[in-house]
Structure formats: structure tokens, C-alpha cells
Amino acid sequence: MREVGRGGRVPSPAGEAALTLGSDERERLLRAARGAKGSEVCGLLLGRRRGRDVAVERVLRLANAAAGGAAAGSFRIRPVDHLRAERSALEEGLVVVGVWHSHPAGGARPSRVDCAAAVRGWVQVIVAPAASGGSDLRAWEVEDGEPRELALRAL
Ligand SMILES: [Zn+2]
Numbered sequence: 001m002r003e004v005g006r007g008g009r010v011p012s013p014a015g016e017a018a019l020t021l022g023s024d025e026r027e028r029l030l031r032a033a034r035g036a037k038g039s040e041v042c043g044l045l046l047g048r049r050r051g052r053d054v055a056v057e058r059v060l061r062l063a064n065a066a067a068g069g070a071a072a073g074s075f076r077i078r079p080v081d082h083l084r085a086e087r088s089a090l091e092e093g094l095v096v097v098g099v100w101h102s103h104p105a106g107g108a109r110p111s112r113v114d115c116a117a118a119v120r121g122w123v124q125v126i127v128a129p130a131a132s133g134g135s136d137l138r139a140w141e142v143e144d145g146e147p148r149e150l151a152l153r154a155l
Contacts, residue, residue: 017052017148019123019139022155025059026137032061033102033127040064042075042101044085045125046094054097054123054139054150060085064101074113075101098123107131108138110147118142123150 032041043061047054062085066076077099089096099122103111108128110118118124124140124147139150 016151017054017141018151018153019125020053020055020153020155021125021137021139022056025056026154028059028061029100029125029127029137030129033104034129036102036104038104040066040073040075040102040104042077042099044077044082044096045098045100045123046085046089046092047097048094049097056097056125057094058092059100060088073104096122098125100125100127102126103128103131105130108135110140110142115142115145115147118145 032043041061042064043059045056046058046060047056049055062077062081064075065078065081066074068074082096085096099119101114101124103126106128108126108131110124110126114124114126120143124142125137126140127137129136135152137152139152140147141150142148
């Protein structure tokens with residue numbers, strides 16, 4: 001059964017973009033971030049777009065190829081991994097809808113670097129297991145360097 005607005009999250013008002021993320025996939029992201037012991041982890045999101053809304057169907061964890069290593073506080077996905085992800089999405093009738101990464105020590109808001117590196121048309125999901133007070137997983141769209149938060153819908 002489909003539940004909307006579970007866990008205190010409210011459905012987005014009409015006209016606002018939303019990201020749908022199943023609880024299994026959400027749990028997978030949080031587990032990956034928590035298990036990385038301070039290192040930044042990353043991957044791609046496979047799913048579908050319906051207008052401005054994005055539904056994530058599958059979360060891929062990929063190697064963090066950042067210069068200086070994952071502990072350096074940044075992330076980079078190798079082009080070959082991106083290509084493989086595009087191919088497997090295609091085989092499943094999906095598309096790559098965005099990217100996710102973790103902020104081991106900070107909040108789930110995109111950094112200036114994240115905004116500058118944002119791919120147009122992709123969502124950014126940021127997992128921040130150590131976030132205090134706020135949510136530990138938030139979704140963003142970056143347009144002209146400005147982050148705009150997407151409402152989260154659980155499945
Ligand atoms: Zn970041």
C-alpha cells in the first residue's frame with residue numbers, strides 16, 4: 001500500500017516539485033553513509049521523471065573517485081561508472097535522475113562546491129547521518145547555482 005507523508009513528512013503543496021523515495025532505498029542510503037566511518041560515499045539515482053516530480057526506483061552505490069580519497073570531504077563518480085549506470089537504467093526502462101552523496105559531519109544541505117558541480121536536470125540527494133535537529137536526508141535541485149529543496153515523499 002502506498003503511504004504518503006509518513007514519518008512526519010507532509011506531501012508537497014500543488015505545484016511544488018517532489019522526490020519519491022522508497023523506504024528500502026532510503027534505508028540503503030542511510031546505512032551506506034553511516035557505515036562509511038567519516039568518509040564521503042556517493043552514487044547515482046535511477047528512476048523516472050513525471051513533469052517536475054522525480055521517483056527514485058533504484059539507488060546505486062559507486063566508488064568515490066575524488067582526488068585525495070573519500071576522506072577528503074568531496075566526491076567524484078568515474079565516467080565509466082556513470083556510463084554503466086546509464087546503460088543499466090536503459091535496460092530497466094529507467095533513467096539516471098540524479099546523484100547522491102553523504103556529508104559525514106555536516107547537514108544535508110548542498111555545499112558551494114556541490115552547487116557549482118551540479119548537473120542540470122539532476123536531483124541531488126544528500127545524506128547526513130550526523131545532522132542534529134534537521135532531517136538526515138534531503139533532496140535538492142540546483143538551478144543557476146542556487147539550491148532549491150524538493151519535498152520528500154515516502155513510499
Ligand atoms: Zn556535498
